[in-house]
Amino acid sequence: MGDLPEVRVNTFGVFENVGTDYGGPFYIKNKKGRGATTSKAYLCLFICMSTKAVHLELVSDLTSECFIAALNRFTSRRGKPKNIYSDNGLNYVGANRELSQVYNFLNENAAYLGNKLADENIFWHFIPANSPTFGGLWEAGIKSAKHHIKRVIGNTPLTFEEFGTFLVQIEGILNSRPLCPLTEDPEDCASLTPAHFLNGRTITSTPQHNLTDVAENRLSRWQHIQAMVQHYWQRWQKEYLGELQTRTKWRRRFDEIIKVGSMVLIKDDNVPVLEWRLGRVTELHSGADGVVRVVTVKGQFGSLKRAINRICVLPVETEI
Structure with missing residues (x-):
């Protein structure tokens, strides 16, 4: 195994070097109530190469304009990155039709996006073709977000606002994960999280009733979203803790x-x-x-x- 890239091991500002990836599609509806029509939407992930902090954006279409708009929202809240890393569209030649749409977009718009961002002193880097392991950081990030989102939401179409609210709460969950102890003091139980690099402290949520066991038809729309967030938390934190316990060989007691x-x-x-x-x-x-x-x-x-x-x-x- 080769050494990690410089941007993964040296000290840089938060989101100074980011990896980006798309996930989806998900289905959203244009309004609440009857007569609503559904359309596709996609999850755009930005992940800090140094701190592993995650930023999620919801985009309505696979066009360069939508990506630039999502990037503008990201830079307005997190600051402008110097380097952006992403997959090469050719990595997914054998992917299914839905994934092909995502990565054909990246492949077809690579030159335009690269030139557009170069004017802003942002440099776009593509990993080598047919080498998805070079992008393991954002692949793991998109898996953490997308894998359980699809299972929690299922076939329930949400409006753009509802889905955006849901994604922001998922972002908070991902950025709350403990990375390492803050101090070596045996009486100190505080841990370092990606949120410390963003806010200077851990992320907490407002108190909520447990809605996971309540029948769906008894919940309002916003209660239903909170129930989906709680279901996501239950699934994801179990998976995250399980990955921390992974043992490939039993060579050490x-x-x-x-x-x-x-x-x-x-x-x-x-x-x-x-x-x-x-x-x-x-x-x-x-x-x-x-x-x-x-x-x-x-x-x-x-x-x-x-x-x-x-x-x-x-x-x-x-x-x-």
């Missing part, structure tokens, strides 16, 4: 990875949206064979014991 004072994420199926249960390990409990399978974790919730398959250790800098 768990007590070589986790130590007293390590910050961990606790897997809990009933936490509210944008709430992560973080704690510090205070004690290791080994079995008769000397292998640690249970730990004691202390946090704002007090002290409790958890099996190691119910916690995820946040990454810290180590010496190689």
Whole structure:
């Protein structure tokens, strides 16, 4: 495996170097009530190459004008990037028809978009053809957003405003994910998140009733959107915690990875949206064979014991 690009490992401003990708299509309707017509809309993702912060935009069509409009909305809120990286349309020659529409747009408008952005001192970089692994950062970002959005929304068409509100809340969920501990203080359970680079603090949500178990026909339109956000949170945080626990080879004992004072994420199926249960390990409990399978974790919730398959250790800098 080659080294990561310079923009991934060196210090740059937030969204100074961004990757972009499209997802979809999704279906939106032109108005509420009866007689509404549906049309396609697409998700445009911008992801910071340094901090992994995510910005989501909803675009109504696959045209260069719509992309420039989405880019203008992005730069007005996040600042103007110096470099934009994206896939090459030729990567998806064998893709299905819907994906081909997205990436044919990128391929056909590459020259126009590159020249247009060069006038603004923004440089567009395409990864090599037939090499989607070069764009793993934005591929992972679009997967995190799109994979569960399609399953949560299903066949429910939303208006442009409703879908835009839904995407902004999804953006907040993605930017709330813990990256690493903020300090090495064993009493400090705060973690660094992409939101710290954007707002200087973590993202919190207003209190909401749990609507996931309420019948859909008893919800208003806006309650239905909040229910979809809660369903998305339940699905995505389970997937994210599962990825933190991925083990390709069982070559190291768990007590070589986790130590007293390590910050961990606790897997809990009933936490509210944008709430992560973080704690510090205070004690290791080994079995008769000397292998640690249970730990004691202390946090704002007090002290409790958890099996190691119910916690995820946040990454810290180590010496190689």
